[in-house]
Amino acid sequence: MKDFNYYAPTQVVFGASSEEQTGKLVKQYGGSKVLLHYGGKSAERSGLLSKIASLLEAEGIACIKLGGVVPNPRLSLVHKGIELCRQEGIDFILAVGGGSVIDSAKAIAYGVPYEGDVWDIYTEAYEPQCALPVAAVLTIPAAGSEMSDSSVITNEDGDIKIGYSNNLCRCKFAVMNPERTYTLPAYQTACGAVDIMMHTMERYFSQDDDMTLTDELAEGLLRTVKNSVFEVLKNPTDYRHRTQIMWAGSLAHNDLTGCGTTGDFATHMLEHELSAMFDVAHGAGLAALWCSWARYVYKENISRFARFAVNVMGVANDFTSPEHTALEGIAAMERFYQAIGMPVSISELIGREVTEQEIDEMVDKCSHRDTITIGNFKHLDSTDMKAVYTMAK
Amino acid sequence: MKDFNYYAPTQVVFGASSEEQTGKLVKQYGGSKVLLHYGGKSAERSGLLSKIASLLEAEGIACIKLGGVVPNPRLSLVHKGIELCRQEGIDFILAVGGGSVIDSAKAIAYGVPYEGDVWDIYTEAYEPQCALPVAAVLTIPAAGSEMSDSSVITNEDGDIKIGYSNNLCRCKFAVMNPERTYTLPAYQTACGAVDIMMHTMERYFSQDDDMTLTDELAEGLLRTVKNSVFEVLKNPTDYRHRTQIMWAGSLAHNDLTGCGTTGDFATHMLEHELSAMFDVAHGAGLAALWCSWARYVYKENISRFARFAVNVMGVANDFTSPEHTALEGIAAMERFYQAIGMPVSISELIGREVTEQEIDEMVDKCSHRDTITIGNFKHLDSTDMKAVYTMAK
Numbered sequence: 161m162k163d164f165n166y167y168a169p170t171q172v173v174f175g176a177s178s179e180e181q182t183g184k185l186v187k188q189y190g191g192s193k194v195l196l197h198y199g200g201k202s203a204e205r206s207g208l209l210s211k212i213a214s215l216l217e218a219e220g221i222a223c224i225k226l227g228g229v230v231p232n233p234r235l236s237l238v239h240k241g242i243e244l245c246r247q248e249g250i251d252f253i254l255a256v257g258g259g260s261v262i263d264s265a266k267a268i269a270y271g272v273p274y275e276g277d278v279w280d281i282y283t284e285a286y287e288p289q290c291a292l293p294v295a296a297v298l299t300i301p302a303a304g305s306e307m308s309d310s311s312v313i314t315n316e317d318g319d320i321k322i323g324y325s326n327n328l329c330r331c332k333f334a335v336m337n338p339e340r341t342y343t344l345p346a347y348q349t350a351c352g353a354v355d356i357m358m359h360t361m362e363r364y365f366s367q368d369d370d371m372t373l374t375d376e377l378a379e380g381l382l383r384t385v386k387n388s389v390f391e392v393l394k395n396p397t398d399y400r401h402r403t404q405i406m407w408a409g410s411l412a413h414n415d416l417t418g419c420g421t422t423g424d425f426a427t428h429m430l431e432h433e434l435s436a437m438f439d440v441a442h443g444a445g446l447a448a449l450w451c452s453w454a455r456y457v458y459k460e461n462i463s464r465f466a467r468f469a470v471n472v473m474g475v476a477n478d479f480t481s482p483e484h485t486a487l488e489g490i491a492a493m494e495r496f497y498q499a500i501g502m503p504v505s506i507s508e509l510i511g512r513e514v515t516e517q518e519i520d521e522m523v524d525k526c527s528h529r530d531t532i533t534i535g536n537f538k539h540l541d542s543t544d545m546k547a548v549y550t551m552a553k
Numbered sequence: 554m555k556d557f558n559y560y561a562p563t564q565v566v567f568g569a570s571s572e573e574q575t576g577k578l579v580k581q582y583g584g585s586k587v588l589l590h591y592g593g594k595s596a597e598r599s600g601l602l603s604k605i606a607s608l609l610e611a612e613g614i615a616c617i618k619l620g621g622v623v624p625n626p627r628l629s630l631v632h633k634g635i636e637l638c639r640q641e642g643i644d645f646i647l648a649v650g651g652g653s654v655i656d657s658a659k660a661i662a663y664g665v666p667y668e669g670d671v672w673d674i675y676t677e678a679y680e681p682q683c684a685l686p687v688a689a690v691l692t693i694p695a696a697g698s699e700m701s702d703s704s705v706i707t708n709e710d711g712d713i714k715i716g717y718s719n720n721l722c723r724c725k726f727a728v729m730n731p732e733r734t735y736t737l738p739a740y741q742t743a744c745g746a747v748d749i750m751m752h753t754m755e756r757y758f759s760q761d762d763d764m765t766l767t768d769e770l771a772e773g774l775l776r777t778v779k780n781s782v783f784e785v786l787k788n789p790t791d792y793r794h795r796t797q798i799m800w801a802g803s804l805a806h807n808d809l810t811g812c813g814t815t816g817d818f819a820t821h822m823l824e825h826e827l828s829a830m831f832d833v834a835h836g837a838g839l840a841a842l843w844c845s846w847a848r849y850v851y852k853e854n855i856s857r858f859a860r861f862a863v864n865v866m867g868v869a870n871d872f873t874s875p876e877h878t879a880l881e882g883i884a885a886m887e888r889f890y891q892a893i894g895m896p897v898s899i900s901e902l903i904g905r906e907v908t909e910q911e912i913d914e915m916v917d918k919c920s921h922r923d924t925i926t927i928g929n930f931k932h933l934d935s936t937d938m939k940a941v942y943t944m945a946k
Contacts (some may be wrong), residue, residue: 161796163568168561174812175556370793373777373800380769388765400763403554407766407812416809419567419800 161371161420168414170307171333174407176399178335179208182254182297183215189293189332191252194223195245197265198256199230203299208340212256212297224248229257231442232314232321232435233264235279241268242278245292255296255331258352259303262296266311266329269294282313282322291328297335300344301406302352302443304359304413306334314436320525321436334410338402346393349405350500351443353389356409357382358446362425363418364468365537367461371420375467378417381408382472389500426535427453430548433522438510447502448509452552454490457538462486464537506552519549554764554813561807563700564726567800569792571728572601575647575690576608582686582725584645587616588638590658591649592623596692601733605649605690617641622650624835625707625714625828626657628672634661635671638685648689648724651745652696655689659704659722662687675706675715684721690728693737694799695745695836697752697806699727707829713918714829727803731795739786742798743893744836746782749802750775751839755818756811757861758930760854764813768860771810774801775865782893819928820846823941826915831903840895841902845945847883850931855879857930899945912942 173181186194194216196209203209209225216223226241244250245268255265269292271278280286296306305311309330312323344352364378385408391401411417430453431445458465466482469475469489473496478484494504503509526534527542534540540548566574579587587609589602596602602618609616619634637643638661648658662685664671673679689699698704702723705716737745757771778801784794804810823846824838851858859875862868862882866889871877887897896902919927920935927933933941 161568161793163570164565166565166567169564171562172557172559174559175554177556371796372781372793373774373797373804376773376777377770380773381766384766384769400554400765403764403813404766411766420796 161368162422164419166415166419167327168307168330168416170331170414172307172336172410173333174336176337176339178337179211179297180215182212182335183217183219183221185333185335186216186221186252186254186295187219189252189295191221191254191293193248193250193252194221195241195248195250195253195265195268196223196225196256197229197241197253197261197268198225198227199258199261200227202343203227203256206340206343208297208299209256212254223254224250229261229264231260232439233260233267233312235267235313235315235317238264238267238271238278238313242271245272251292253292253294255294256299258298258300259305262294262298262303262305262331263311263313265294265296266291266305267313268292269329279315282315282324284324288326288328293332294329295332295334298406299340300348300352301341301409302355304356304409306331306336307410307414312432319436321432323432336406336410338399338406341402341406342397344396346396347444347501348441349392349396350389350502351441352409353385353405353500354443354447354497354502356405356412357385358427358443358450359412360417361450362428363421363423365424365464366421367537368421369461369464374417374419374421379471381412381417384408385412386472386496393500422536424535424537426537426540429526429534430522430545433526434506434509436525437518437522440509444503444509447497447504448506449548449552451490451494451497451504452548454493455487456544456548456551457535458486458490460538465489506549514549514553519546522549554761555815557812559808559812560720561700561723561809563724563807565700565729565803566726567729569730569732571730572604572690573608575605575728576610576612576614578726578728579609579614579645579647579688580612582645582688584614584647584686586641586643586645587614588634588641588643588646588658588661589616589618589649590622590634590646590654590661591618591620592651592654593620595736596620596649599733599736601690601692602649605647616647617643622654622657624653625832626653626660626705628660628706628708628710631657631660631664631671631706634658635664638665644685646685646687648687649692651691651693652698655687655691655696655698655724656704656706658687658689659684659698660706661685662722672708675708675717677717681719681721686725687722688725688727691799692733693741693745694734694802695748697749697802699724699729700803700807705825712829714825716825729799729803731792731799734795734799735790737789739789740837740894741834742785742789743782743895744834745802746778746798746893747836747840747890747895749798749805750778751820751836751843752805753810754843755821756814756816758817758857759814760930761814762854762857767810767812767814772864774805774810777801779865779889786893815929817928817930819930819933822919822927823915823938826919827899827902829918830911830915833902837896837902840890840897841899842941842945844883844887844890844897846941847886848880849937849941849944850928851879851883853931858882899942907942907946912939915942
């Protein structure tokens, strides 16, 4: 196992009554003028936004609203947010929404105290020394941004999507009320479940085979989400199962399920190019790619895939053939994706055939023009990347 | 499920090379003059103490040593530590050792800025508003104090042992090197494993049956410790399995395995009286009591004990009789305790019969002279407490 550093300082306030505490929490963490950052109309329609504003007001905290965050959040809105925060003297950013809103909030938080262009931070041309405090009222369990140190921003100028990680941007607190996820459309619920599971699978598929406790936690989390997603698709207001998915979303990406493992994250990187090019939902993009990635790499560590098949997918162990068990596990995951309405190929994802030219372009970006490899389970160079995209066509 | 608040801000620096970072970590968290708090000679003999002192020195951080912490850490040493910190202008307390040392450090941290007697805080006559920062270099995985908000102190004046919880005393960081646990005697290793498992079992045995993810994490942790303890008793320098136990010790008591559950903690409270009266190891005391507690309360929720039997203890499910399955699980735990050299009765624990008068005295203290009940799985009044102690005789 690898030595590790585990740091998850975000205070999680979880449950049906959790929102009520938002005003007090912002005050406790030192906010006096807040940017209320959000996405589309749903936060307005549901009354959540005005409720949060009232709770802040009750604590004597002023707030300025900035909506309009879209999936694959854009750099242009981040620039706008930074300018607004400076003009208004904002000292705290509260994201109300899902991962895109939180990621956008984190980018604004980095940008306010930095004189240059915040994009420098994402391209790692500049390392931030401070950031405004950020917190979240989570409404979409998926990205895990509420407890993670990462943020992914898309620069429309060139369709470049880059993730950046730094403890500076970890949320001070995250308010999570599972009831707020009742109204998520089935497709978005399923995308979220895929994303949550992938955050843990990216850590689980590792060549380190000696971190039993981390494996046990990862497998337990994966089984839970796999079962609960069916329940919430049947009954969207099932509090118990919405709870499991919401809490799993945070634990899947706060690094708990990666302690002592190297992690892979190749599927995530391949998907970033897909959603940057076609602006598709991240979870759906992951589902479209994963089985192809798995079939391309499983021979690097067959026992790992066999363990996954048995302990997570509930496949019967073929003791005479670990390889058969391993492949059955991948097939079971493919059926799972299909059963929850997720695509298992790029053509299902984008509604047409992907062209070879498009694949080449994605490979070119993902490999930084053939200068880097991605992944650890198997290091993928540009030839491997092309093979995976092609298998997933 | 219950709404919950999860807050585990301690930075964990884990692995064989982790100690090297201690000086830099103290500096990062603002320490300029440190109280190095420890227990007996082993920290000196092993060279750990002088190594830490050098690492601090290399960062320009002065330190004053205060050893002598014993299991069931005493209030008198806490008083001495408080005085020393004031005299020397200490601004950071670094505990080098296990739970007793960390608990003593936390008590000193509360006491330094408080004008009255720090015992007021434990009796809840006074609520602390601040505390010195505390961190830990862990050498004994057991109590979980390195990530918990709690501290247990024994007031020799009346053999009173009281636990107190407050986020103020959470360790800023915890350095954990599994190699430092290689020299732990077998008995202490086993006591630690029992304590770790009990921290999660106290949360698991709950009447809340709807927090699947928490149950999965708890069961995975319990299985891991149960298996790893045998491996380290066979081979004390088994890095892989020492790792599992050490990390499990932190996760078992940082509340991860209690999210959404009510928790019980009756066995812990019954044991506090036992170790206050007989000065026995806490883990051994828990083992001596748990099976009696379990047999006394299991009918309150037979399915919970049946689940534990199958998912943790590996008992075959008797589908025709959940009660039979439940009881087999308790019997399996009893055999497990015996197999790792732990007592399963008070007489095995203290080496003689416990008298009825002694039981009455423990009941009297534990029930605050018959004014409180303990536990939630079943609320135990003084009659119940006496019954459990008597079953465990």
